[in-house]
Amino acid sequence: MSAIICSVDVVLLTLEGGQLQVALLEREHEPFCGALALPGGFIHPDEDRDTEGAAVRVLRDKTGIVSPYLEQLGTFSGPGRDPRGWSLAVAYYALVPHAVIAASGRSEVVLRPASEVRGLPFDHSEIVRMALERVQSKSSYSSLPVYLCGESFTLPELQAVYEVVLGEPINKVSFRRKMEELGLLEPIEGKMSAGKAHRPAQLYRLRAKFRQKLALTDRGLNPG
Amino acid sequence: MSAIICSVDVVLLTLEGGQLQVALLEREHEPFCGALALPGGFIHPDEDRDTEGAAVRVLRDKTGIVSPYLEQLGTFSGPGRDPRGWSLAVAYYALVPHAVIAASGRSEVVLRPASEVRGLPFDHSEIVRMALERVQSKSSYSSLPVYLCGESFTLPELQAVYEVVLGEPINKVSFRRKMEELGLLEPIEGKMSAGKAHRPAQLYRLRAKFRQKLALTDRGLNPG
């Protein structure tokens, strides 16, 4: 019985240029040296408390980012996905505001429109596709897209984020009602102003109890 | 870097005695020899096309059952869950009618109320808990519970299954409306009669296009 190659891969998503983008890195080793791929790496049993720990470590080491939202996507396996042999990769996905990636100062990180990536090594293209599907699906009934915004944001901004993720326009009052009843947001006293030539909007932030918390379960942040 | 122990575990659920039951087996080897645990086993890279293939094999070999519904639940890992060392288990869950288990003829298979299992070896108790959560969550917007029924069933029977899984009563007309609009079921010409002292109910079955098919994706069987 030959050994199984165990690794983790992370689909780091962000919003830029009006679309969801996935963070890719040029591979520094064989196989597929030089190709763009998801940040990933072997599990280190000596170091990692579990696969999520491995994902956190890999993401931090390769991109300098610690994402407040990180959730297991699924496990991909088989003899064909890695030329080195039968392999198993536990995939995670993370959502961060674009500013976090910019602030990481890692110029190696390359962003590509997530819905258009093709031809990635291993089965990374499929992993990205599945992450997109998951994000879209969860966004339709949860507050997931909040993690794509920064610390504070206005409701119209947040609505625009939802519309990009879901790929369809949302009714303004329905959106406000839904956000109201979910009760995840709290208004901040300051207002939006910065150079906009019109009425400023109320700033909101995620309530403390929902902030800074890794997704502990599948349904982590979905109240109700 | 020590090797990682890679295995699969299957949460096989069925309905009996008015509640969801999980299939357990007495372990034949150390660790935890003699204890009741989920059917599970090592991944065989020579034999398995992927972890799902491993789960199908393990379930077939240990219980004699091939479940039409089998979906990946998640991956559990860490240094502490198996006394032999850092381990990783890809968990799957399956739903079958009770008759399938009875017909398998494997008397080793023990059923226990799924919501009450405690103290299983490894982290199997948590895996069961998570499977229950997933089944409950998916049942609220999909046709999952159909797999707990046999080939054919009446709507009142199916409704009772939903009520057990969801743990709450469902309005009769709402349920019928929902089933209607999902369009997964087709009526069979025969009727329910067998000894019941009242009006017989229409028999239904899952439409051919939804039958006999493994869950290929996370959203496998959820139209809409």
Place this chain on the structure above:
DNA sequence: CGACTTAGTTGCTAAGTGCAACTAATAAAA
């Protein structure tokens, strides 16, 4: 100061969900 633009609210309409009361069909009891 008035035009323009975006934020946020109000009121109506349409659609969906749940309840209760009805009819339908069968077997057992009278």
Place this chain on the structure above:
DNA sequence: TTTTATTAGTTGCACTTAGCAACTAAGTCG
């Protein structure tokens, strides 16, 4: 044979929720 009990299935109505359009509010710019 008629009545009764019991469950299957339908119909109509009330209530709740989602979406649309038109309104008011608050800022900048010319």
